[in-house]
Amino acid sequence: MRAWRHELWRLGLLIAAGVLLGWLLGSPGLGLAAALAMRLAYHLKQLHALRRWLTRHPHDEPPAAQGLWGELFDRLYRYQKGQRQTQQRLQATLKRIQESSEAMRDSVVMLDQQGDLEWWNSAAERMLGLEAAHDRGQHITNLIRDPRFVAYFTARDYREPLTLPSPVDEHQVLQFQITLYGDDERLLMARDITRLHRLEEMRRDFVANVSHELRTPLTVLAGYLETYATYAEQLPPRLAGGLARMQEQTQRMQNLVNDLLLLSRLEIDQGGDDHCALEMTSILEEVRQDAEALSAGRHRIAIEVDENRWLLGSDPEVHSALSNLASNAVRYSAEGCHITLRWKPHVKGACLEVEDDGEGIDPAHIPRLTERFYRVDKGRSSETGGTGLGLAIVKHVLLRHDAHLEIESLPGRGALFRCVFPASRLVTHPGIEQATG
Structure with missing residues (x-):
């Protein structure tokens, strides 16, 4: 502001001197014009110097000037210097980022x-x-x-x-x-991830081969145990007492082997060959009957159908996924709980839901529920009879159907498992078949 005030004072004094000189010569207007022309010539000279400095030697010291032009030159020089320093820092940072990316x-x-x-x-x-x-x-x-x-x-x-x-x-x-x-x-x-991919393939092959090899001895063992069970009354009490337990554990091992084989097939086989239009009401009814047999009257199981469209998919795979969700609801819900199987519209297409009003799940466990053999309560693994692979199977079935699993649950408020299918998987007319991979 000081330089600007000085500039106004200089202009005022120059105008006064020009008017006074013109009055003495008999033409005040001519004196005023001469004074303004002199000041304009000075400013044009400084503008020319500014242009030469910025276009030819912008990194050199600014031209020497007094007053307002001197302050302007100094400010431009400091700003330009600061910009160069900022640019150098940014270039150095970008260079380090590129060097680290190259490494x-x-x-x-x-x-x-x-x-x-x-x-x-x-x-x-x-x-x-x-x-x-x-x-x-x-x-x-x-x-x-x-x-x-x-x-x-x-x-x-x-x-x-x-x-x-x-x-x-x-x-x-x-x-x-x-x-x-x-x-x-x-x-x-x-x-x-070539090495990790090969290790994963080796793991899948190992699990599939071992599971396949276990099926024959387990079948033989289960057959002999079933034969012995028919003569349980003739066996010594010490042997007869453990026969039922042996049959129970053999059946559990067979279920585990079957789930491992199914999971291996879902991982390896691309699928899609058996996809067709599925009428969901009949599938829900079949799963409900199986769940009621597993529940043995301990739960109330209902069906709700609000979506008329059919689902393009594999009947055994969709049935397996829904059956796993329903059996989990039966196993992990207390007696007297309500379980609902739904087929309803969704903003992305349609969804299958299995909801219960049981004890619920801590949200901390939800991200890991689809991992193999992960259990919320490890102490109940032998009581429920599950294999720990049900939700992993559900996850892979949904992936093969362009769908995903959503889980909502809070302790004491039950649990909701939602299988969301895209609109491309829905048809309005039965009998439309489409193989999609």
Whole structure:
């Protein structure tokens, strides 16, 4: 403000001097014009100096000037210097980020709002086959053309990663994860999980083979125990007393082996060959009857159907998933509880629900309920007769039907298990068959 006041004083004094000089010469207006012209010429000279400094030597010291122009030059120089320092810090930070990304074994690809490639590290060149000379600015789906990746990219639901073969080497398995950041930009990361994938295949093969090999001796054992049970009265009391317990445990082992084989088949087999239009009311009724037999009158089991459309899917798989949810409700609900099986509309399509008003589940356990052999109460494992694989089977059945499982529960308020199917899995006319994988 001081420089501005000084500038006004100088202008006022110059105008007064010009008017006075013009009055002495007999033309005050001419003196005023001459004074203003002198001041305008000074300002034009300073503007010219400012332009030369900014266009030719912006990093040098500013031109020497007094008053308002001197303050303006100093402020511009300090601002420019601060901007250069900020730019240097940002460039140094960006360089460190790029260097750290280059050191990563995982692929890192930066995409703009349209999904075009902006930058990637050297690991992305090896895993994805990107080339800086040709691929910069290309859309990511032009380079990774697998339909599963295209669907994953366009769906914009990146909560879960996607596992696919590498577009460069089909024997290499990659796990893709996309993160949204900035102004709707995306960061794509790809990790080599070939070794983990092979270990998982070995685990599945081992479980399937062992389970298959156990079926024959268990069948033989169960057959002999059933034969001995018919002559239980003729056996010594010490042997007859343990016969029922042996049969119970053998049956439990057979159930476990059957569930392991089913789970292995669901993991390995792509499925879809037996998918057809399923009338859900009859399936719900079958499951209700099975649940009532398991309950033996200890629970009240009802059916509610509010959705008329049929479901495209595998009858045995959907029946197995619903049966597992219903049997869990029977096993883990106290006597006298109500259990409801529902088929109803959903904002995403339709859903199957199994609800009970039992003791409920602590929310801390819900994220892990679909893990193999995970139990909320490990002390009740032998009492309920379950195998610990029911919800894992449900999860894999739903994955094969483009569906997902939602669980709502609080201690003392019962539990609700919801299987949500997309609208693409629903038909309005019976008899429409469609195989979908």
